[in-house]
Amino acid sequence: MALQAADHYLQLAVIYATSTEGLLLFLLLIAIRLLLFGSVRATTSESTKHKHLPPSPPGKLPIIGHLHQIGSKLHITFRDLAARHGHDGLLLLYLGSVPTVVVSSLRAAEAVLRTHDHVFSSRPRSAAANIIRYGSLDVTFAPYGEYWRQARKLVTTHMLSNNRVRSFRHGRQEEVRLVIAKIREAAGTVVDMSEILVGYTNDNVCRAVLGEFHREKGRNSLFRELTEINVALLGGFNLEDCFPRLAMVGVLRRMVCAKAERLRKRWDDLFDEIIEEHARSSKPSGGEKEENTADFVHVLLSVQEEYGLTRDNIKSILMDMFEAGIETSYLVLEYAMAELMNNKHIMTKLQEEVRMCTLDGKRMEIITDEDITSMTFLKATIKETLRLHPPAPFLIPHFSVADCEINGCFIPSGTRVLINTWALARDPMSWNRPEEFLPERFLQEGGSADVDMKGRDLQFVPFGAGRRICPGSNFAVATIEIMLANLLYHFNWDLKDVIKGNGAQVDMSESFGLTIRRKQKLYLVPRFSNNVIREVW
Numbered sequence: 277m278a279l280q281a282a283d284h285y286l287q288l289a290v291i292y293a294t295s296t297e298g299l300l301l302f303l304l305l306i307a308i309r310l311l312l313f314g315s316v317r318a319t320t321s322e323s324t325k326h327k328h329l330p331p332s333p334p335g336k337l338p339i340i341g342h343l344h345q346i347g348s349k350l351h352i353t354f355r356d357l358a359a360r361h362g363h364d365g366l367l368l369l370y371l372g373s374v375p376t377v378v379v380s381s382l383r384a385a386e387a388v389l390r391t392h393d394h395v396f397s398s399r400p401r402s403a404a405a406n407i408i409r410y411g412s413l414d415v416t417f418a419p420y421g422e423y424w425r426q427a428r429k430l431v432t433t434h435m436l437s438n439n440r441v442r443s444f445r446h447g448r449q450e451e452v453r454l455v456i457a458k459i460r461e462a463a464g465t466v467v468d469m470s471e472i473l474v475g476y477t478n479d480n481v482c483r484a485v486l487g488e489f490h491r492e493k494g495r496n497s498l499f500r501e502l503t504e505i506n507v508a509l510l511g512g513f514n515l516e517d518c519f520p521r522l523a524m525v526g527v528l529r530r531m532v533c534a535k536a537e538r539l540r541k542r543w544d545d546l547f548d549e550i551i552e553e554h555a556r557s558s559k560p561s562g563g564e565k566e567e568n569t570a571d572f573v574h575v576l577l578s579v580q581e582e583y584g585l586t587r588d589n590i591k592s593i594l595m596d597m598f599e600a601g602i603e604t605s606y607l608v609l610e611y612a613m614a615e616l617m618n619n620k621h622i623m624t625k626l627q628e629e630v631r632m633c634t635l636d637g638k639r640m641e642i643i644t645d646e647d648i649t650s651m652t653f654l655k656a657t658i659k660e661t662l663r664l665h666p667p668a669p670f671l672i673p674h675f676s677v678a679d680c681e682i683n684g685c686f687i688p689s690g691t692r693v694l695i696n697t698w699a700l701a702r703d704p705m706s707w708n709r710p711e712e713f714l715p716e717r718f719l720q721e722g723g724s725a726d727v728d729m730k731g732r733d734l735q736f737v738p739f740g741a742g743r744r745i746c747p748g749s750n751f752a753v754a755t756i757e758i759m760l761a762n763l764l765y766h767f768n769w770d771l772k773d774v775i776k777g778n779g780a781q782v783d784m785s786e787s788f789g790l791t792i793r794r795k796q797k798l799y800l801v802p803r804f805s806n807n808v809i810r811e812v813w
């Protein structure tokens with residue numbers, strides 16, 4: 277009876293948990309529910325009691341652990357807690373009932389992502405991901421092991437290799453052309469750049485996955501809607517991440533599962549339709565030439581036998597592409613534009629580089645991948661954007677599969693590990709003037725010219741490093757470079773407030789989920805540039 281009452285109030289509290297009072301009530305009820313259920317597990321097992329675990333901040337409470345000490349901006353709170361209470365960049369936090377090691381220093385990152393990478397390359401289990409991703413049959417949420425290895429090999433060799441990314445260039449250019457035409461029509465008025473940029477990255481991934489007819493039946497919009505719900509459900513810190521045992525009982529499980537199952541059903545129906553259409557249409561034979569022009573669905577169907585893929589495997593891997601590929605690239609583009617608006621001298625320098633393309637008198641309808649090869653300042657600007665604003669402030673949670681010792685601290689098997697890439701990329705020990713937007717640092721004469729962002733230099737890992745490094749970085753960089761170059765080539769940009777005459781800066785305040793994003797949408801006013809010949813339109 278008492279349990280049922282607690283469940284009932286818990287359900288109400290979940291509904292109202294968006295307010296502070298609701299959240300407090302929710303935490304209180306969790307405590308009561310757990311006590312009544314009698315399932316509060318000792319968080320430190322006997323075998324680890326006498327070992328030297330990483331230090332924890334004082335003030336840990338029963339059941340909720342350190343949850344009451346963390347604010348909405350976890351990347352900042354965790355960095356500050358690590359600086360105050362950590363040991364060599366390692367800090368142990370209890371997020372609800374789950375012990376979580378936070379990594380915030382270069383030395384600790386080297387230990388986790390390089391020296392002991394094989395120990396920390398798994399993922400913690402997530403009930404929501406398990407449902408949405410067909411039992412974690414994708415790459416991102418699959419636990420470390422043979423299935424993950426095969427799925428990852430498939431994705432890196434057949435879908436996201438350099439050659440494949442290059443083969444998509446015509447489609448990418450076509451998507452850019454459509455965006456530029458749309459902005460051109462709106463020149464001189466206020467444009468919602470957030471909407472335009474997320475539409476572009478969505479359509480670009482849709483084209484790669486579904487082929488050139490991705491707009492048919494409004495599928496690109498449908499995929500966008502579903503991806504946004506996925507990100508909201510799997511992103512950030514869900515209650516079930518902090519109270520996994522609670523998620524196994526009663527009302528919370530019903531709520532998490534019902535929502536995830538409804539979502540999975542929508543993906544399922546859409547994918548079934550698409551896979552059947554692809555299977556009916558002329559299938560590429562799998563030869564190298566055909567494969568290079570094939571979309572991801574065709575690619576997966578063509579290697580289905582070789583890899584022994586079920587339909588659920590295919591759907592799960594496809595879902596990965598949407599979820600991992602859209603929001604991340606969009607956020608980099610939006611932040612790049614926002615930083616350039618706030619640093620007009622950098623915008624001017626970048627426009628000079630991009631517009632140099634026309635010096636030979638060539639009229640450019642569109643800047644292409646080939647034109648971009650020599651644009652070193654453009655590449656430096658994108659790197660600097662990724663440094664200051666990594667879309668994922670933490671790598672996707674890692675999970676240890678064996679006991680391990682790092683810098684004198686014992687990390688038991690089965691520990692969740694969060695790597696704070698945001699903190700690493702702003703660490704004054706690694707970076708000069710770390711809080712400033714200075715793309716020049718990545719140029720030849722700059723102090724960080726040799727710093728690589730693809731996993732070699734662990735102070736800068738926006739794509740991760742080691743076994744779990746992002747396999748989509750080439751796809752992402754190609755998507756971002758060509759769009760940014762074209763935005764700067766074709767237009768000059770004003771803030772929308774300039775129209776009103778008060779010359780404000782772009783508001784950079786952030787909100788946090790799985791990704792960091794600006795709180796406000798980015799509204800800008802595009803204007804034709806005198807330097808760019810308009811008749812090309």
Ligand code: HEM
Nearest residue numbers: 415416600601604605668671672738739740744746748752
């Ligand atoms: C700017 C854009 C992007 C950023 C910043 C980014 C960043 C990341 C990060 C930080 C991880 C986790 C690494 C770890 O856990 O250690 C990751 C994983 C992953 N990313 Fe990306 N990503 C981007 C774009 C893409 C794109 C375009 C795709 C595919 C189309 C993609 C596919 C994946 C996949 C499949 C994983 C899981 C890898 C695994 O668990 O083995 N990403 N990404």
